[in-house]
Amino acid sequence: xxxxxxxxxxxxxxxxxxxxxxxxxxxxxxxxxxxxxxxxxxxxxxxxxxxxxxxxxxxxxxxxxxxxxxxxxxxxxxxxxxxxxxxxxxxxxxxxxxxxxxxxxxxxxxxxxxxxxxxxxxxxxxxxxxxxxxxxxxxxxxxxxxxxxxxxxxxxxxxxxxxxxxxxxxxxxxxxxxxxxxxxxxxxxxxxxxxxxxxxxxxxxxxxxxxxxxxxxxxxxxxxxxxxxxxxxxxxxxxxxxxxxxxxxxxxxxxxxxxxxxxxxxxxxxxxxxxxxxxxxxxxxxxxxxxxxxxxxxxxxxxxxxxxxxxxxxxxxxxxxxxxxxxxxxxxxxxxxxxxxxxxxxxxxxxxxxxxxxxx
Amino acid sequence: xxxxxxxxxxxxxxxxxxxxxxxxxxxxxxxxxxxxxxxxxxxxxxxxxxxxxxxxxxxxxxxxxxxxxxxxxxxxxxxxxxxxxxxxxxxxxxxxxxxxxxxxxxxxxxxxxxxxxxxxxxxxxxxxxxxxxxxxxxxxxxxxxxxxxxxxxxxxxxxxxxxxxxxxxxxxxxxxxxxxxxxxxxxxxxxxxxxxxxxxxxxxxxxxxxxxxxxxxxxxxxxxxxxxxxxxxxxxxxxxxxxxxxxxxxxxxxxxxxxxxxxxxxxxxxxxxxxxxxxxxxxxxxxxxxxxxxxx
Ligand SMILES: Nc1ncnc2c1ncn2[C@@H]1O[C@H](COP(=O)(O)OP(=O)(O)O)[C@@H](O)[C@H]1O
Ligand SMILES: [Mg+2]
Numbered sequence: 001x002x003x004x005x006x007x008x009x010x011x012x013x014x015x016x017x018x019x020x021x022x023x024x025x026x027x028x029x030x031x032x033x034x035x036x037x038x039x040x041x042x043x044x045x046x047x048x049x050x051x052x053x054x055x056x057x058x059x060x061x062x063x064x065x066x067x068x069x070x071x072x073x074x075x076x077x078x079x080x081x082x083x084x085x086x087x088x089x090x091x092x093x094x095x096x097x098x099x100x101x102x103x104x105x106x107x108x109x110x111x112x113x114x115x116x117x118x119x120x121x122x123x124x125x126x127x128x129x130x131x132x133x134x135x136x137x138x139x140x141x142x143x144x145x146x147x148x149x150x151x152x153x154x155x156x157x158x159x160x161x162x163x164x165x166x167x168x169x170x171x172x173x174x175x176x177x178x179x180x181x182x183x184x185x186x187x188x189x190x191x192x193x194x195x196x197x198x199x200x201x202x203x204x205x206x207x208x209x210x211x212x213x214x215x216x217x218x219x220x221x222x223x224x225x226x227x228x229x230x231x232x233x234x235x236x237x238x239x240x241x242x243x244x245x246x247x248x249x250x251x252x253x254x255x256x257x258x259x260x261x262x263x264x265x266x267x268x269x270x271x272x273x274x275x276x277x278x279x280x281x282x283x284x285x286x287x288x289x290x291x292x293x294x295x296x297x298x299x300x301x302x303x304x305x306x307x308x309x310x311x312x313x314x315x316x317x318x319x320x321x322x323x324x325x326x327x328x329x330x331x332x333x334x335x336x337x338x339x340x341x342x343x344x345x346x347x348x349x350x351x352x353x354x355x356x357x358x359x360x
Numbered sequence: 361x362x363x364x365x366x367x368x369x370x371x372x373x374x375x376x377x378x379x380x381x382x383x384x385x386x387x388x389x390x391x392x393x394x395x396x397x398x399x400x401x402x403x404x405x406x407x408x409x410x411x412x413x414x415x416x417x418x419x420x421x422x423x424x425x426x427x428x429x430x431x432x433x434x435x436x437x438x439x440x441x442x443x444x445x446x447x448x449x450x451x452x453x454x455x456x457x458x459x460x461x462x463x464x465x466x467x468x469x470x471x472x473x474x475x476x477x478x479x480x481x482x483x484x485x486x487x488x489x490x491x492x493x494x495x496x497x498x499x500x501x502x503x504x505x506x507x508x509x510x511x512x513x514x515x516x517x518x519x520x521x522x523x524x525x526x527x528x529x530x531x532x533x534x535x536x537x538x539x540x541x542x543x544x545x546x547x548x549x550x551x552x553x554x555x556x557x558x559x560x561x562x563x564x565x566x567x568x569x570x571x572x573x574x575x576x577x578x579x580x581x582x583x584x585x586x587x588x589x590x591x592x593x594x595x596x597x598x599x600x601x602x603x604x605x606x607x608x609x610x611x612x613x614x615x616x617x618x619x620x621x622x623x624x625x626x627x628x629x630x631x632x633x634x635x636x637x638x639x640x641x642x643x644x645x646x647x648x649x650x651x652x653x654x655x656x
Contacts, residue, residue, distance in 0.1 A: 072552070089574075
């Protein structure tokens with residue numbers, strides 16, 4: 001096992017720069033998820049760690065060894081690809097044994113390893129089948145089996161679940177996490193699905209356009225987003241963002257927009273007249289039937305759609321011309337067109353600079 | 361009868377008609393090869409099936425047998441060519457040597473080149489493909505005269521090696537193009553997975569990707585074989601004593617008449633290997649091979 005350290009990493013395709021001075025530390029045994037929208041450079045970064053893509057400048061270190069010039073086959077990593085990349089002409093058994101056969105491991109050890117991996121992944125009944133005779137989820141497991149038999153220093157996953165249906169994805173998510181808890185191998189996992197990232201990661205690294213926007217534990221990035229992008233990317237339904245202007249009423253600061261008076265956290269670093277973006281997650285937009293009397297704050301809107309999901313109710317409303325969503329665990333029945341009052345929880349209000357999007 | 365079953369019936373009839381149009385000359389040719397001369401050259405009527413089948417034409421051309429008196433009788437006093445002139449055995453041997461060798465060479469060379477062109481990014485790789493393709497723009501007849509001189513000066517004229525080289529060179533562009541498209545169908549992640557598993561570039565090629573497209577390789581080899589087996593012009597110009605089957609058959613058209621029986625016998629016999637090979641690889645000509653390697 002190994003830690004992975006990346007410093008000042010850059011990647012250019014011709015004149016196009018896709019990664020910009022990235023720094024990233026992955027401690028030994030951690031499960032780190034690279035999260036970002038499609039095209040932000042996650043795969044490129046992962047492939048540079050794997051040695052499949054050349055490094056324009058900067059360093060990749062495994063523990064303290066610089067591996068920039070080490071060939072992929074000598075890095076002792078394992079990788080699971082989005083399309084699985086199985087060897088179509090080999091049985092499941094041979095797919096998993098391939099790396100050991102190349103290393104001329106003796107047959108007995110190979111058999112033991114393959115049996116061990118197959119039992120972990122529930123592949124025993126399929127060992128002699130060809131990949132084309134397996135379902136999507138089973139192929140996915142073969143790809144993982146091929147990776148775990150190698151005792152790699154680092155596991156790399158590139159969107160391994162995105163070709164599976166929703167139910168299987170949830171199941172495999174748990175299995176991969178369980179596998180990591182069992183093997184404790186350093187893992188770097190790429191996805192564009194924030195739920196995958198939140199549920200699986202020890203640390204989430206959020207990327208955009210070749211930059212790292214924020215890195216931290218899932219709860220850290222959820223509770224304390226550095227900027228507007230991270231705030232909006234994490235969480236579903238997404239954070240409500242309302243363009244506001246700071247105003248003072250009776251000596252108290254409010255974020256205002258038209259007739260809205262949204263409460264600000266105490267000690268918020270704002271001044272009168274300042275333009276800002278007011279962010280609050282749906283579960284902190286507590287809905288009520290009448291205005292809760294807290295000072296002069298007024299937040300009312302018109303109900304558009306009500307979506308009961310079972311455990312909770314999602315209420316979509318229009319508030320001062322902006323769409324907002326609130327989540328309530330109370331089974332209150334709202335009608336579209338009805339007026340609804342909100343009470344944003346000031347402990348969970350996020351304020352962002354209107355120009356830069358940076359958190360205030 | 362519903363209208364859809366009428367349609368189906370019509371469709372079948374039409375397909376059968378088309379097949380007949382294509383099959384008829386071959387069938388007639390094959391039929392001629394087992395007709396006695398009296399049936400081939402009947403002035404009064406066309407003999408279709410009512411004849412005594414004879415395998416003499418095959419015996420003479422394919423197995424080097426003696427021509428019998430009846431056959432000789434037809435040609436009595438016409439020309440001096442003895443039975444030996446119709447013995448196709450050395451031609452069959454030459455054609456086999458040339459077709460098999462040039463097929464192996466062309467396929468092997470194209471395989472390596474196609475893998476490189478499919479997998480490696482290098483300066484001018486795109487231009488290289490176009491250049492390769494451009495080698496097929498000229499019809500061989502346009503270059504045949506200089507080629508004869510070049511081969512003569514190199515000492516390759518009228519040697520097996522000479523035609524093997526000529527056929528290999530002609531086959532490479534097409535084989536390269538077909539094989540590259542087969543390689544392109546295998547996702548590059550398969551190579552990368554193998555490399556991460558510890559394979560060298562050659563092991564990726566040999567142990568992983570090549571077996572995944574082996575049906576495509578077989579199909580390509582069959583196309584090369586059939587080209588070489590049926591090639592006429594280069595063989596005619598580049599040889600004088602070595603006669604491949606297509607060239608040999610033309611010598612059965614003599615100043616004293618055409619030996620239709622021998623022509624059709626050797627010709628029919630020559631169809632057989634290509635026919636068998638096509639049957640063997642016809643499934644692989646359909647690209648179902650990479651299935652299962654990637655998402656469906
Ligand atoms: N081989 C390549 N040549 C040129 N540009 C590339 C190449 N591979 C990726 N890119 C570009 O690099 C950027 C990052 O790609 P990628 O790492 O695949 O994104 P992600 O995996 O986050 O969706 C994209 O804008 C993509 O167009
Ligand atoms: Mg990607």
